Amino acid sequence: MKKIFTISSIFIILNLSIHAQEFRPVYINKSFKDTKFEEFVKTIKQQYGIEIFYKPQWIENLRINTTSDSLTLSAILSSALKPSGINFIRRGEKQFFLTGTSDLTGSSLKKNKEKIPAEDDNNDKSVAEKYFKKSSYEKTISKVIIGNRKKGPGSTLSVLSGRISSRKSGEPVIGATVIVDGTTTGAITDGSGSYSFSVETGSNFKLNVSCMGMVSASFYIEMLSSGIFNIEMTEKLIDIQEVVVKSDKHDNIQGLQMGFQRVDMKEIKSIPVVLGERDILKIANMMPGVQTVGEGSVGFNVRGSSADQNLFLINEVPVLNTGHLFGFFSAFNPDMISDFNLYKSNFPVEYGGRLASVFEISTRKGNKKEFGARGGIGPVTGTLLIETPIVKDKASVIVGGRTTYSDWILKKIDDPDISNSDASFYDLMAGVHVLNNERSSLQLFSYYSRDKFTLAQTNDYEYENLGASLIYDRNLNNKWKVKIAAVFSDYTNYHTNREQASTAFERRFDVKSQELKFNFSGYHWLKHRFDFGANAILHNLDQGSYAPFGEESLFATNDFGKENGLEYAFFASDEYSVTDKFTIYLGLRYSLFNYLGPNTIYSYAENQPFEKENIVDTLTYSSGKSIGKYSGPEYRISFNYELNSDMSLKFSYNRMRQYLFMLSNTVSIAPTDRWKLTDPYIKPPVSDQVSLGLYKNFNNASLETSAEIYSKKGYNIVEYKDGADLTSSPDFETLVLQGEQDSYGAEFMIKRNSGRFTGWISYTWSRTKIKIDGNETWQKINNGITYPANYDKPHSFNFVGNIKISRRLNFASNIVFNSGRPVTYPTGIFYVGGNQVISYSNRNEYRIPDYFRIDLSVNVEGNLLKKKFAHSSWAFSVYNLTGRKNAYSVYFKNENGKIKGYKQSIYGVPIFTVSYNFKLGNYAVK
Amino acid sequence: MLLNRKILGAILVLPLLQSCIEPFTPKTVKYDYSIFVEALVTDEAGILPEVRISTTIPLTNSEENSIPEEPGPVNNAEILLLCDDGSEYTYDSPESFASKSIYTLSDSNFRAEPGKSYKIVIHLDGEVLESDYEILRESSPIDSLGYTVKTEKLEEDGETAQGYQFQVNNHNDTPGPSYYRWIPDATYSYTVPYISTYRWNAVIQRLIPYTSDGARECWKNKNINGIYVASTEGLSENSIIGAPLNFESQYGDELAALYSLHVRQFVISGENYKFWNEINKMVYETGGLFERQPYKITGNITCTSNPDLGVTGIFEVAGVSEYREFFATPAEFPVSGTTCDLIEVDVLDYPLSKLPDGVYIIYYEDTNQKMTSFSGCFECNERGGSSVKPAFWEDN
Incomplete structure (x- = not known):
């Protein structure tokens, strides 16, 4: 050539x-x-x-x-x-x-x-x-x-x-x-x-x-x-001698992205460890606009949206359950991660299918120059990673694994249900990365994670995430770049309930998806840059069946059936630099969803609640037959106006649509919460978000500041009816209602990227409210009155700081403050048959006490000799230094006939951990 | 290999990790006045239908948040019971404050019949509260009562204890699903080991000779709180096997000798079952990592004249059967009943003058020792029991 x-x-x-x-x-x-x-x-x-x-x-x-x-x-x-x-x-x-x-x-x-x-x-x-x-x-x-x-x-x-x-x-x-x-x-x-x-x-x-x-x-x-x-x-x-970094960290000013956070491994390294691990999801949780329901819970709430509205992609593979061990650990081996991007607004057109955020996680591709190995051992988990070139400078392979070798952590929890529990988990990731020539690359990646735990000796939970992706990148000519990705993912969840032998049951459900994605990008014409592409995802959900477990069980098998859907989208965008200072991004994603047979759909009597008694007709659809269709445009529009070289003003408007969602009637995500496709009765949730941001850098971009405000409206948000029992009916429309969500907030962040002291301070003020107010009484939740979502925490303050004493010693600290999450309190007690029974307030009318935590960690690196076989480091950390008993929940219980209030904390004492990490080569090996 | 050595050499410092649960009272919680109606119609002979109307009480703000005030009485309601055969019955107003707003059906000859439907209408302060018609379902028998050994927390923030988790088994010949509620009560026997010869009179500071009635075996009734419901929905047979009832721990007299569990089984409607089941989940099964969202429960009595009025009510119509079973003291774990150690009094550091009034004394003339113990170790009634053997009691 x-x-x-x-x-x-x-x-x-x-x-x-x-x-x-x-x-x-x-x-x-x-x-x-x-x-x-x-x-x-x-x-x-x-x-x-x-x-x-x-x-x-x-x-x-x-x-x-x-x-x-x-x-x-x-x-x-x-x-x-x-x-x-x-x-x-x-x-x-x-x-x-x-x-x-x-x-x-x-x-x-x-x-x-x-x-x-x-x-x-x-x-x-x-x-x-x-x-x-x-x-x-x-x-x-x-x-x-x-x-x-x-x-x-x-x-x-x-x-x-x-x-x-x-x-x-x-x-x-x-x-x-x-x-x-x-x-x-x-x-x-x-x-x-x-x-x-x-x-x-x-x-x-x-x-x-x-x-x-x-x-x-x-x-x-x-x-x-x-x-x-x-x-x-x-x-x-x-x-530490470095005083001036004349880098051009302009991307927060000049880039179009807003509502965007990016963390790479370097940054992850300077953040305190929790239970011996540097957990990328816990770091994400320190970012403005990202909340969790509580410690030890899976999932996030990004800008006031529920946890199922986040799309977690690891090298394009969607991961539906991102937590290990009830959420105490994330399902991503930190050694394997190279970086992650979090989009909270201004989503690129190539992504869709979730309303709130995209967590785009990239793994390391493997060392193409020499063999490498690294690992770590912490109080709960151990990790090992091996990488090696297959063809020097051309192809590499990387394999990383992580497992827990002890469930002692559960034994320490002072709750017989949890201390009588067993838990184990592991995850494996493997990747091959090939650079064909100057112009193309091929990446094969696979991911597997598995969790198993037995709660109180009566409930077994097992779940697996399996996924693989093949990504081919090619520069077609100097103008076009194409990315083709084939993705497979399979989430399986298995649960047995043995509380009572006669009603013991088991249930397995399975969410499978296969995706093909084409993305052409980078065509330049005058001052325009065009991207376009398409993707199609075939969803196959097996809702599983409730089946008897054990010989004594009288449980009658209740098949919840299968669901299929094809979600596909076409997208195109134009990034137009109107002037050197003013850039516009116009994107349109048109997404379509086709709910496919085989399936059986009930018709209900007009204006009657969707309940078994009101079924008037049953329609059976054959395999592949379209049962219902939804489609609509998703707008992705943004502007960046650079006020001067270190200050810019940005605006974005985004619409998102979601066709796969999760149903949960617990405050935090439970391991059994099930996924569901949009169907003829449950309309796809849609959200519109506008945001406005001001970005200013100081001191040659070593200090970045930003202020963003946003307003997000969600429609067709799915909520369980009060008291809905998910084991009772395979017909979801009988269990859920749809309504509106209203979220708004302001996020402020100051970030220092260089120098002896690095880190960030962020403050977020936000609200998120839900309203389920149908025309009929049975179509209302909380009598149709707007109520705060479970994760509505108006004030949130995060500090993450890292002080480099020398190249071998650094201190890091987190300080976290959040308003307590909303809770429903008793407003009265009445007696039923001698029992005190609670009359509850309107939903989420009160708040649990505020959350406050300080963490400290010290990282000690081995010597800096250039020629050494392996380098090691120790991390000593204290989580919850002040030992504050932060409330995870406040609840009320009848004990011996009387109502008593309790506060539960997950980590009520300071937790000291030591972990050891090693890698082949010297300190500088990345 | 170096790496292995390093891994092995790594020392793990164990953290102190524990979840902690502690009593908590919210600082400010508003109080919503509302009315609660509990109405029950059964086919039991000799038990007249009753309606209990009460007001909610606040979740008090005192440190002892577990001791709320008594619910306020509602004595001015006019109540009608309607039957689908067209008959109507009135309820008598509560006779006195002491009856705690319990209205009893006026017609003492009334007996509800299976297959008939009943409805309740309440006129109160110009408003009308109504239930739908509820059919009285035929009673079905309890086959047996049993138990499993279980370890439970006695209090949320307290210690754990072993005990018997009692269970109920039944079958129903009608096609399912069937819904049940059980109201258990227990009677247990215990013995008092000592016979006293004197009692201390603190007023006149003298020992008074005393003769006990001599009964050493006693029986005590225990009301069991808790809501016990189950259904056969989703089961392949219309039978209940091992549905949990009450838990009795190893601490206390309950399991120390012979324990008799009596259960009334109500065959109820699916809607009633859902009401009780939800209350159970929101009152007894709260907390934990995967906490359910609580909400305001409404029963099957609504205010038809003013739907915004905060009314919660349950109108239950049930066919009732009874069953009793005896349980000997467990062999699976030790039971710590009331301890009856004797303490010597009238000695230098424990003079009689320090004793409270009425203390039982055993005087051993040969050694000139005066001994005492917990009063319940001398007399049945001091532990709340009776020395009269219940008619149903079987010694075995």
Whole structure:
């Protein structure tokens, strides 16, 4: 294939030569007389395109005088600098560096016991470069010529695209910002590390590349025609000496994304551990707008939405149950995770199917350079991960597993139902990642997690998430990129109830989905960037049957039947840079849902409650036959107006539709809560969200601040009728009602990304209310009066801080404050047959006490020797330092005939844990 | 391999993890005045239908939140019982405050019949409360009572204890599903070990000779609170096997000797069953990690004149059968009944003058020792029981 691009120097960095004579000598055909050094530099740059880098103090009062007009530049510099003892080196064809009084050409470092240098980068760099970094804090900038002149003319715009990968492991760098200096033109790398955007043909510009946890880089680009520019980035080792990070962390200002949080492993590392693990979902919970019902509960409530309105994708595989061990642990092995993105609003068009959020989790792709292993052992869980190249630089395989080896944690809980319980879980992830050539990549990923626990010796719960995805990325030409993904997922839940032998039952249900997705992205035309695609998901739900368990059981098998549905969508978007400062994103996703046979559907008498007694007709549908259809547009619109280079104003409007939802009548998600497809009676929930945000960076983007307000209206929200018994009827329409949800709030965040102290403070004020008010009395919940949702916590404050004492020691702390969640209290007691019975208030009229917690953790890294077989670290942590007995719930119970109130806390004491982690290689291995 | 060594070398410091449950009283909870109606019609001979109307009481704010005030009386209602055969019956107003708003059917010859439907209409303060017609279902027999050994928390924040979880078994020859409610009550025997010869009179500071009636075996009745319901809905047979009734722990006199459990079985409607079952879940099965959303329960009595009036009521029409079974003291776990250790009094550090009035004394003349114990170790009635053997009692 004909190479249509040229890269002059980026890779030269790796093999930098210190000796000037390797380069063509530069003859200066001009003489200088008493010229100031600064002016001399300027002239050389203008006339020869050569840059000379220096520190101002070295050249104070330095004048250039030449006697001949055909001297080499090196000779001129030598004679001018020698008297003051200043040395210089030449790097590349067009760069000269003054090195101060040090002579770098002959120095060498000891090879033994060499420690990892404290700079941003460590290996593969010349001594000169290391020196430069340390002395000047200036970034080295290479010039890159893209494309060729012959191709250039004819089109006014050229597309710059490429892939960003880690220099150390070869893994793609996801979420890196590639941006033209001083403009909003640029892109953020996708899941395969690819980026693409268009610029004017023939233009020269500075390209800034930055990513959290990576050393920022800049390049001078000369854009002759469209072309590919692949970039390797170096992992950053946070250095206590590091004062200035001249990175261009502009993405929160210049990017269109709002209601968006991104966390990568680097950030995860600086967050306190809980029960020995750094749990990504617990970190997400520290973000503004993300709530949980309580400790030890599965699932999240994002901007006032119920937990089933979140889409958890791990490499495109949907995960329906994200908790292990009642939710004390997340179902994602932290070692495997490279980063996650959380969208709370302004959803990309390619995602749909849930109202509230998308958690897009990416795993590590595996080291393509060398074998690696890592693991950890904590008080409850142990993890092990192995990664290795299959073909060096081309293909890698990674396998990670996690298991619990003790359920002692349950035995410690002072509740006979829980302490008489057994629990075990494990999860496995495996991936193969292949870079076919410069243009395409293939990723095969599989995920399996399994939980089993026995509660109070009478109830067994088992559930499994199984999933796999095959993702193919290809750059079709310089303009188009296509991503094809085939995804499979299967969630199985099994429950036996043995409370009473005669009524013991078992039930298994299963939610399966198969998805095919095409996404074409990155077409550039003038200042537009187009994406379009389509996806189709086939849902197969087996609602299972309640069947007798054990020989003594009199339970009659009650089959809840199967459900099938095809959910598909077409989507397209246009990101239009109206001016350098103003960008519009217009997206439309049109989603359709077809509820398919085989199935049996009842008709009910008009204006009567959907109850068995009112069934007037039964319709049977054959396999594949359409029973009911829903469809509708989903708008995704946003604007970004950059007020100045570090401040922007953004707006977005989004509509979402959901065809698969979960039914729950418990306050937090129970392990048996079942999933359900929209059907002819249950309409798909829809939400409209508008949000407005102001973003401002300070101190060269090392301090990011944001304020967002949002308002979200949900329609057709599904709620259980009061007292609905899910075991009694397979006909869901008899158990649920639909209504409206109204959520609004304001989120504020201050985040410090660099320096000795990093972390964030966030405050959220939010409300979320539900109203189920049908025309008939039986169509109302709470008499049709609006009530706060279970997770309506108006005030939420989070502090996450990390202080780096040295590279081997850091302290981290969390401070969390939340308003107590709503609760329904007794407003009276009446007597029935000698029993005190509670008369409850309107739903959720009161609140449980406020929640407050402080955590601390200390992370101690092993030595920093560069050459070592394995590196280890210890994490000591205290969860709930103050031992506050935060209420998980407040409830009332009749004991010996009297009503008594109780408060239950999950962690009522400080919890101290120690965990040990290791990895092959030195401290710097990512 | 190094990695293994390192893993093995890792020391885990065990955290102290516990969930804790403690009593809690909300600071401010409003009180909603509402009326509760409980009406029962059965086919039992000699038991007249009764209606009890009471007001809700507040969940008090005192530290002792478990001791609320008594429910207020509602004595001015006019109540009618209608039968689908066209007959009408009136209820007598509560005769006195002491009867706690219990209205009894006026016609003492009334006996409800299976297959007939009944309805209640209440006129109170200008409003009308009504139930639907409820059919009286034929009673069906209890086959047996049994138990399993179980460990339970006696109080939510307290210790656990072993005990008997009593169970009921029945069958019903009619096609199902059937819905049941059980009202158990218990009688247990206990013995008093000592015969006293004196009692201390603290007023005159003298020991008074005393002669006991001599009964050493006593019987005590125990009302059992709790709501016990079950249904055969979803079962392949119209039988109940092992539906849980009350729990008796190893602490107390209940299981210390012979325990007699008497159960009245009500065959009720599905709607009544749902009412009781929901109350059960919201009053007895609250708390836990997967807490259900509580809500305001309404029964099958509604205020037809003003639907907004906060009325909760249950009108229950049931065919009733009874069953009694005896249970010997458990062999599966030790039972700690009332302890009757003797303490010597009238000694230097425990003079008679410090004793409260009425204390029973055994005087051993040979050693000149005066001994006492818990008064219930001398006389049956001191533990609330009676020395009169109940007619149904079987010694075995």
